[in-house]
Amino acid sequence: MSLDVAIIGCGRIGLPLALAFADRGLKVIGVDNDEQRLAAISSGQMPFEEPGAQDALDRATSAGTIEWSSRVTDAAQADAIVITLGTPSFSHIEIDLRQIQSVLDDLLPVLREGQLLVLRSTIAPGTTDFVAGYLRKHRDFVVGENIFVAHVPERIAAGKFFEEIETLPCIVGGVGERSGDAAAKLFETLGAPIVQTTPINAELAKIWANILRYTMFALPNRLMVECEQYDANVFEVIDLINRDYPRGGMASPGMTAGTCLRKDFAFSEERSNGPGMLLAVSRVNESVPLFIVDGLKTRLGSLEGRKVAVLGLAFKADTDDERDSLSHKLIRLLERELADVSVHDPHVATPTASFSEAIIDADAVVVATDHTVLGSPDVLRSIIDGAKGEAIIADPWNSFGQNAVFASLSEIYAAQRA
Ligand SMILES: NC(=O)c1ccc[n+]([C@@H]2O[C@H](COP(=O)([O-])OP(=O)(O)OC[C@H]3O[C@@H](n4cnc5c(N)ncnc54)[C@H](O)[C@@H]3O)[C@@H](O)[C@H]2O)c1
Incomplete structure (x- = not known):
């Protein structure tokens, strides 16, 4: 035919x-x-x-x-x-x-x-x-x-x-x-x-659309790190930047990666006349997993033998695509701290623990991917019930709407009852 x-x-x-x-x-x-x-x-x-x-x-x-x-x-x-x-x-x-x-x-x-x-x-x-x-x-x-x-x-x-x-x-x-x-x-x-x-315009339009997003997400990620340094609240600062302000538009922090964003900037950098600018953007986004690990260590001390539940393996919400996901880097970094890592993701093909197996008796829970099903009040309730009382939740996406990148379960529980 x-x-x-x-x-x-x-x-x-x-x-x-x-x-x-x-x-x-x-x-x-x-x-x-x-x-x-x-x-x-x-x-x-x-x-x-x-x-x-x-x-x-x-x-x-x-x-x-x-x-x-x-x-x-x-x-x-x-x-x-x-x-x-x-x-x-x-x-x-x-x-x-x-x-x-x-x-x-x-x-x-x-x-x-x-x-x-x-x-x-x-x-x-x-x-x-x-x-x-x-x-x-x-x-x-x-x-x-x-x-x-x-x-x-x-x-x-x-x-x-x-x-x-x-x-x-x-x-x-x-x-x-x-x-x-x-x-x-x-x-x-x-x-x-x-x-x-023209072909060159088409090529540049495609890669720079992704570079724009990668850069836009690097700014709140950098701000998140700076807020931790000054003991400020990144979600409050972003709200102050954006609220009724015509020149705002700051995005939200998160684990920014994925197969496209993580590599397309290199197609510009390979012949760049301003070398390093986009590499810096990449380094900011790549540093988020280490920032999470360091934040947990600051609050919990050594992670050796502590159970850390990582929720989400996919590189972004509601997909089963794990390629170039920062969750894997986060898990590797946690394992290098000798933590006991348990992982749950309801979307990906890789076998993971059930939600309750992952969070039971956890010392820390990290929302690594902002999957819709992982962000509900019921899920937070189950974490409060299942994880240790003083466990830390790291939620850079603000999936649970707690407006805190790191919060202890006891703080969240107290805030809910107030
Ligand atoms: N995934 C996305 O969301 C997305 C979005 C926009 C653009 N892109 C771009 O689209 C392109 C494809 O991305 P993808 O995610 O579909 O990749 P992919 O790896 O899922 O698909 C590539 C396919 O090509 C096949 N393949 C490799 N070598 C082959 C060969 N010699 N002969 C026949 N088949 C071969 C692989 O088996 C694979 O199935 C990339 O350039 C990517 O940057 C991807």
């Missing part, structure tokens, strides 16, 4: 996108080299949480609008090839393009004139032109004339794919005019407004 679009990399970004195209009636092939993931998807099973995705997979499976393959060369059957591979950062502050380059090498011999190649992954500035140059160098293609290359960055937040795919303006940065038009025609089918620009 002739195929409209191939998605290479059926991960958290690629799989929902493949399903969205299939839902619009396009004939789709999804390609991934992870056999286990492919087996799950082919048998109709979503390998991760994404609201609406299981229904879309059921529809595509029964309509037969989508096929799956582990061979990258099969993607060349489609008129358009969309790359949704991982683009991690090396520890050398440099984009790791190995997944993309390996797939390009597989595709080179089978690419045809007239095909469209879209980079949907997040990439460092200049990568779209590099890919166009790679096709020119190895196959003599004239990109923009007899083959088309564009960057169409993914800007949707995990958990909101099917809501945002139809509404968020879709940025299209094509190499030459005709590449942009070809990519716009494909993505128009998803229903969101298309904004055409």
Whole structure:
């Protein structure tokens, strides 16, 4: 059968996108080299949480609008090839393009004139032109004339794919005019407004949107540390900054990380003329787990043999995605203090203790992820009942609305009865 679009990399970004195209009636092939993931998807099973995705997979499976393959060369059957591979950062502050380059090498011999190649992954500035140059160098293609290359960055937040795919303006940065038009025609089918620009503008817009968020969260995180230094209350200070003040807008503190925010700043830093600014932002956010551990030590003394319950392993609320979550760093740091760490997360695939096992007789409870289900008054009540009477709760997100990053259960209990 002739195929409209191939998605290479059926991960958290690629799989929902493949399903969205299939839902619009396009004939789709999804390609991934992870056999286990492919087996799950082919048998109709979503390998991760994404609201609406299981229904879309059921529809595509029964309509037969989508096929799956582990061979990258099969993607060349489609008129358009969309790359949704991982683009991690090396520890050398440099984009790791190995997944993309390996797939390009597989595709080179089978690419045809007239095909469209879209980079949907997040990439460092200049990568779209590099890919166009790679096709020119190895196959003599004239990109923009007899083959088309564009960057169409993914800007949707995990958990909101099917809501945002139809509404968020879709940025299209094509190499030459005709590449942009070809990519716009494909993505128009998803229903969101298309904004055409150059590849470099598209690349910068995507990574700087994430840099903006990473920086915005570093400010309250830095303020949280400074408030501890002066024995001030960060939530009160933030309220004073923002309350009825037209130039406020300070965000709230938290364990800021995740696969995108934690690495995308490096794509700017790799060629930065103002080196270090974004590294400082990263260092502030990366220091939050140590700040929590030090705060517990200040209040409890040595953590050796003390039970610390960590609530939440995912990198942000209400997702099962643990990649680059600071919870893991927090747990490692606690273990280096010889604490007895128990972990509970109701969302992630990693097996964790039940909530009551995690908190029973705990000396400290850390709200590491602000999952909605972990932030209710009932959960706080259960912690008061289950943990030790003088246990410390560390809640940088203010999930329990106690307006204290560190509070002892006896203080909370007393405040509730007042
Ligand atoms: N996850 C997010 O919330 C998010 C949001 C916006 C942008 N992005 C960007 O989107 C891109 C993809 O992110 P993701 O979270 O979906 O990554 P992911 O790791 O979940 O998915 C990548 C997939 O590619 C597959 N793969 C790797 N090498 C392959 C190869 N040679 N051939 C075939 N398949 C191969 C992997 O098995 C995996 O399933 C990244 O550039 C990321 O920065 C992610």
